[in-house]
Amino acid sequence: MQRKSIACIILTLAIxxxxxxxxxxxxxxxxxxxxxxxxxxxxxxxxxxxxxxFENRTGIQVLPVYDVEAAKTTGLVxxxxxxxxxxxxxxxxxxxxxxxxxxxxxxxxxxxxxxSGSDIPAQYHDTEGYWTGLGGRARxxxxxxxxxxxxxxxxxxxxxxxxxxxxxxxxxxxxFGTTATQAAALxxxxxxxxxxxxxSNLSERGVRVVDGNSVVKDLVVSGQLDYGLTDTDDACxxxxxxxxxxxxxxxxxxxxxxxxxxxxxxxxxxxSPHPAEGKVFIxxxxxxxxxxxxVKSGWIQVPSRNVTTVIPCLNxxxxxxxxxxxxxxxxxxxxxxxxxxxxxVR
Amino acid sequence: MKDRIVPLIRMRGxxxxxxxxxxxxxxxxxxxIFGPLAGLLFELARFFGAGGGGSALAGLLTGRRLxxxxxxxxxxxxxxxxxxxxxVLIATALWRRSRAFSFGILLLVxxxxxxxxxxxALTWSSAIxxxxxxLTTIGAAPLPSSGWLVSFWVQFMAMFPLAIxxxxxxFASVDRTLVEVARTVRPDSEVLQKxxxxxxxxxxxxxxxxxxxLSCTDYSVPSLFGSDTYALDIFSVYSATxxxxxxxxxxxxxxxxxxxxxxxxxxxxxxxxxxxNWTVGAWDNPPVVPGPVxxxxxxxxxxxxxxxxxxxxxxxxxxxxxxxxxxxxxxxxHEIGDSLLIVACVxxxxxxxxxxxxxxxxxxxxxxxxxxxxxxxxVAVPAPLxxxxxxxxxxxxxxxxxxxxxxxPAFAALSRFAAFAAIILYVQIRAIDPALIDAARVFSRxxxxxxxxxxLPLLAPGIFIASAxxxxxxLGELGxxxxxxPPGFGTLAIKIYNYLHYGAAAExxxxxxxxxxxxxxxxxxxAGAVAWWNVRGPGSRCKKSVMDHD
Numbered sequence: 061m062q063r064k065s066i067a068c069i070i071l072t073l074a075i076x077x078x079x080x081x082x083x084x085x086x087x088x089x090x091x092x093x094x095x096x097x098x099x100x101x102x103x104x105x106x107x108x109x110x111x112x113x114f115e116n117r118t119g120i121q122v123l124p125v126y127d128v129e130a131a132k133t134t135g136l137v138x139x140x141x142x143x144x145x146x147x148x149x150x151x152x153x154x155x156x157x158x159x160x161x162x163x164x165x166x167x168x169x170x171x172x173x174x175x176s177g178s179d180i181p182a183q184y185h186d187t188e189g190y191w192t193g194l195g196g197r198a199r200x201x202x203x204x205x206x207x208x209x210x211x212x213x214x215x216x217x218x219x220x221x222x223x224x225x226x227x228x229x230x231x232x233x234x235x236f237g238t239t240a241t242q243a244a245a246l247x248x249x250x251x252x253x254x255x256x257x258x259x260s261n262l263s264e265r266g267v268r269v270v271d272g273n274s275v276v277k278d279l280v281v282s283g284q285l286d287y288g289l290t291d292t293d294d295a296c297x298x299x300x301x302x303x304x305x306x307x308x309x310x311x312x313x314x315x316x317x318x319x320x321x322x323x324x325x326x327x328x329x330x331x332s333p334h335p336a337e338g339k340v341f342i343x344x345x346x347x348x349x350x351x352x353x354x355v356k357s358g359w360i361q362v363p364s365r366n367v368t369t370v371i372p373c374l375n376x377x378x379x380x381x382x383x384x385x386x387x388x389x390x391x392x393x394x395x396x397x398x399x400x401x402x403x404x405v406r
Numbered sequence: 407m408k409d410r411i412v413p414l415i416r417m418r419g420x421x422x423x424x425x426x427x428x429x430x431x432x433x434x435x436x437x438x439i440f441g442p443l444a445g446l447l448f449e450l451a452r453f454f455g456a457g458g459g460g461s462a463l464a465g466l467l468t469g470r471r472l473x474x475x476x477x478x479x480x481x482x483x484x485x486x487x488x489x490x491x492x493x494v495l496i497a498t499a500l501w502r503r504s505r506a507f508s509f510g511i512l513l514l515v516x517x518x519x520x521x522x523x524x525x526x527a528l529t530w531s532s533a534i535x536x537x538x539x540x541l542t543t544i545g546a547a548p549l550p551s552s553g554w555l556v557s558f559w560v561q562f563m564a565m566f567p568l569a570i571x572x573x574x575x576x577f578a579s580v581d582r583t584l585v586e587v588a589r590t591v592r593p594d595s596e597v598l599q600k601x602x603x604x605x606x607x608x609x610x611x612x613x614x615x616x617x618x619x620l621s622c623t624d625y626s627v628p629s630l631f632g633s634d635t636y637a638l639d640i641f642s643v644y645s646a647t648x649x650x651x652x653x654x655x656x657x658x659x660x661x662x663x664x665x666x667x668x669x670x671x672x673x674x675x676x677x678x679x680x681x682x683n684w685t686v687g688a689w690d691n692p693p694v695v696p697g698p699v700x701x702x703x704x705x706x707x708x709x710x711x712x713x714x715x716x717x718x719x720x721x722x723x724x725x726x727x728x729x730x731x732x733x734x735x736x737x738x739x740h741e742i743g744d745s746l747l748i749v750a751c752v753x754x755x756x757x758x759x760x761x762x763x764x765x766x767x768x769x770x771x772x773x774x775x776x777x778x779x780x781x782x783x784x785v786a787v788p789a790p791l792x793x794x795x796x797x798x799x800x801x802x803x804x805x806x807x808x809x810x811x812x813x814x815p816a817f818a819a820l821s822r823f824a825a826f827a828a829i830i831l832y833v834q835i836r837a838i839d840p841a842l843i844d845a846a847r848v849f850s851r852x853x854x855x856x857x858x859x860x861x862l863p864l865l866a867p868g869i870f871i872a873s874a875x876x877x878x879x880x881l882g883e884l885g886x887x888x889x890x891x892p893p894g895f896g897t898l899a900i901k902i903y904n905y906l907h908y909g910a911a912a913e914x915x916x917x918x919x920x921x922x923x924x925x926x927x928x929x930x931x932x933a934g935a936v937a938w939w940n941v942r943g944p945g946s947r948c949k950k951s952v953m954d955h956d
Contacts (some may be wrong), residue, residue, distance in 0.1 A: 103904060123894035125887060125895075137648065138794060138889070139794075139797065139889050139890075143797055146803060148801070162648060224556070233629065233638070235642040236645050271625075279531075282531075284535050286530065351828060380684055394646050397646035398646055401646070405642055
């Protein structure tokens with residue numbers, strides 16, 4: 061008898077469920093006719109104002125999907141690959157370039173050369189026009205100024221191995237995010253042996269490896285680390301918040317290799333549902349004024365073109381970028397990540 | 407006679423219809439909960455088809471991975487064991503406290519459980535730094551700020567609230583009449599040792615399994631303190647290869663261990679024969695525990711107090727002011743609304759599904775065992791892989807309507823968490839005395855009245871608890887939601903993690919405080935609903951009518 065009673069409950073709940081489902085599915089979406097779906101790994105706090113401004117200017121509604129650092133770059137890129145057969149996104153706006161090359165190789169992207177990007181230097185363009193870069197961020201040291209005096213600031217990545225710094229140094233896991241991209245750039249520039257030795261030594265001397273660039277920043281700000289390697293946007297945020305930290309751009313001297321600059325990239329998705337609106341968005345994003353706005357908001361510290369905004373946290377420092385080939389870096393990313401997992405995850 | 411026949415015909419009609427509805431719901435449960443696994447298997451087959459399987463399988467057997475696996479399992483086991491021990495101490499200490507106090511503690515720990523582990527880690531990291539500064543000032547050696555010991559401590563403290571909550575549920579499942587009978591012939595300490603703990607053991611073992619899985623699959627806390635775990639390596643492989651198949655193969659050893667632990671716990675739950683009373687209060691004459699145990703109980707309360715102080719002071723300090731809190735809420739109104747919508751959807755769909763599954767779990771033999779094995783499988787699969795499985799299944803031209811709607815994050819949460827709701831309802835259904843239902847059936851002329859006045863009231867506590875658990879877990883879900891959230895949609899968890907990266911400590915802390923406050927308010931509402939139901943609502947009428955007929 062008990063089972064019969066439970067069956068009756070199921071009937072009632074099934075009705076409730078069916079009605080609820082029908083209401084959910086049939087609810088008016090309220091979506092205007094012109095929309096563009098943008099997947100972005102750029103922080104919401106920076107990308108959202110751009111979307112709002114685009115909506116105000118064009119009347120096209122942006123439906124964004126944001127990524128988070130905690131997903132360890134396994135979020136939107138893998139979603140785009142998984143959705144490849146039936147794409148839902150129109151545009152992917154990434155905070156770096158290696159993911160974009162991966163997506164191109166996976167046939168997720170469609171070629172589109174925006175007229176707005178014609179004044180962007182050639183190194184920011186994919187040779188086949190699948191993606192375009194704009195300004196971006198640089199890899200820098202963030203230093204706690206309460207702990208280290210200017211004379212003691214590190215000036216090169218090699219300083220991280222120096223006995224002068226007894227160990228309160230931090231980096232993010234080099235298998236993920238821009239730290240992985242920088243590691244791949246080092247493998248590409250220095251060669252496997254030197255780069256492998258560098259990271260092995262880092263690991264052996266007990267450099268603190270943490271869960272993301274923002275964590276490096278948090279730990280330096282709170283004085284738990286003397287200094288760490290992070291992105292300019294993280295470091296500039298800390299400075300803007302009044303934290304007792306300074307930015308040091310590594311390897312800027314004569315004969316030194318410079319630091320990695322990681323540009324934003326944007327691309328149209330192949331077979332996207334709203335390609336025309338997608339192109340309008342890409343044109344808007346690659347416009348010089350939008351890049352200037354992104355510099356102003358604090359997302360871009362290394363613009364691709366001359367913009368009017370001055371970046372306060374860098375004090376007018378001109379960053380010497382590392383000379384790299386994006387394709388070479390991408391080609392080495394998988395091997396680098398596997399090698400670094402062997403070194404650091406144990 | 408005619409009066410008797412009509413309800414019987416009605417009841418048969420109802421049974422036929424309900425059987426159809428039940429079968430449909432079961433099919434839906436299979437689709438929603440196991441569909442992502444089918445999608446993942448498809449991805450795996452594609453991965454093997456592309457020739458990547460051999461090398462991925464060979465990579466499983468490296469010494470580095472074995473060490474990582476042992477470390478991860480060791481940490482998870484230690485954290486879980488310590489959590490359950492401390493939880494048991496608090497749960498038993500609550501016997502001596504008032505019902506209101508116990509209820510307050512339960513609400514508090516449920517609310518604390520909602521705070522992302524990363525927030526626990528950051529607040530503890532700051533607390534340890536502050537403490538070390540104090541030690542350095544007085545010339546003492548500072549405590550280690552990284553390594554396995556700190557990882558254990560912080561993960562233990564992050565899991566502690568949930569461990570208390572689950573332990574309390576475990577002890578609530580002990581039939582007090584049995585204990586009272588034993589107390590008349592044996593001293594309390596012996597009764598505790600030989601009656602109470604063995605009776606609560608199946609539930610505590612189940613709690614152990616749940617916490618073990620959570621601990622094993624979390625890498626955020628250990629990695630902040632420089633301890634590497636196997637879960638991090640899975641993400642590392644996924645990040646390097648971009649292949650769900652490769653990640654799934656890498657996850658296999660951890661998957662096997664977690665499923666084995668859950669299946670072992672399942673035997674405990676299945677043996678659960680007592681009548682659970684979720685709303686159990688304080689004892690009139692609580693058992694007296696030995697002095698040393700009482701000391702440990704007070705120590706456990708101190709730990710809880712420490713956790714509350716560290717986390718809340720950290721959050722309040724980071725939030726800064728009411729103005730910042732209200733601006734964080736106003737700025738996240740859209741995400742709060744979306745999160746609540748998903749939670750409502752998960753409960754509306756999840757509870758009926760959990761009821762049909764719990765009925766399957768009750769079945770003896772192979773079918774029941776198969777359901778136990780299957781239902782626990784999605785719990786152990788890494789969250790992003792569940793998301794990829796959902797895309798594989800739902801994002802195809804044959805199912806164009808649902809993909810891209812907010813049902814997808816709801817389905818992700820259901821796939822990951824429906825098992826918990828099903829197990830709660832399984833325990834609740836087992837607890838219903840069939841005599842009550844039979845009495846209602848014999849004497850009631852109206853099936854609907856039987857349903858609303860007897861059966862539903864009897865199931866209601868389990869439904870409330872299952873809904874609360876589903877809501878809490880869904881609110882904090884990130885890994886799978888991120889993969890399937892529809893364009894233009896956002897959840898509170900995504901916002902929190904997004905702002906965490908930006909360094910908006912005030913906003914993040916404000917949103918965490920909101921989640922805690924919302925849980926407390928929801929908990930009070932649920933408790934009020936249960937109380938009303940039992941005292942003045944259908945629950946009381948149910949008991950009264952059954953007693954009248956008796």
